[in-house]
Amino acid sequence: MAAAEKHLIKSVEFLKLCQPSTSNYLLLAHATLGTFFRVTGKPDKAVQHLRQVVMMIETTGLYLKWVHVCFETLLSLLQSPDASYSSSEEADRLQVQLSVWLKDNPKDDSAVDTAQLTETPPPFQDFIDKFDAWGSAMTKMQSLKENLKQDDMWDKLV
Numbered sequence: 001m002a003a004a005e006k007h008l009i010k011s012v013e014f015l016k017l018c019q020p021s022t023s024n025y026l027l028l029a030h031a032t033l034g035t036f037f038r039v040t041g042k043p044d045k046a047v048q049h050l051r052q053v054v055m056m057i058e059t060t061g062l063y064l065k066w067v068h069v070c071f072e073t074l075l076s077l078l079q080s081p082d083a084s085y086s087s088s089e090e091a092d093r094l095q096v097q098l099s100v101w102l103k104d105n106p107k108d109d110s111a112v113d114t115a116q117l118t119e120t121p122p123p124f125q126d127f128i129d130k131f132d133a134w135g136s137a138m139t140k141m142q143s144l145k146e147n148l149k150q151d152d153m154w155d156k157l158v
Contacts, residue, residue, distance in 0.1 A: 001040060008033045012049075024064075027053045031070050043077050050074040054097065060131065063107040071098040 012029045019026040034049030053070040071094065078091040 005036065005040070008036055022056050022058050024057075027056055028066060031066055034070065035073065038073060038077065043080070047074065047077050050077070054094065057101070059101070059104040061105060063102075063105045067101070067105075068098075068107075071101065 012033055015026040015029050030049040030052045034046045037046035050070050057067050078087055
């Protein structure tokens with residue numbers, strides 16, 4: 001268990017070096033480490049990592065079960081009466097945040113039928129545009145910057 005903890009901590013530290021704080025890769029590593037700490041009886045450390053996930057997760061419009069589990073696990077830890085880190089005020093705020101997140105990222109429980117499975121997939125570029133929000137935003141900003149430079153407005157703003 002000690003070796004597993006060491007490697008999980010190291011993976012989070014390495015991801016911090018190469019991923020933005022809102023990266024799902026980094027947040028999933030925090031979620032995994034938080035879950036590990038909860039299972040191994042270190043709930044105070046689990047709370048730290050799970051808080052990171054729920055504070056930094058961005059809405060994609062798609063339900064992500066691991067994010068929902070992080071919210072639920074953190075809520076249960078914060079509502080435990082005998083813990084030093086428990087906070088009913090934070091738990092209430094977190095419950096509202098979870099409701100908003102579930103509204104923005106609805107869970108689709110409908111059955112999958114053969115018609116859906118045989119549909120033509122959407123164009124790949126549509127997929128990239130939807131799921132690469134950060135990259136798309138940076139491209140738009142770069143394009144805006146170039147347009148402002150062409151109009152000599154950039155020097156006036158900077």
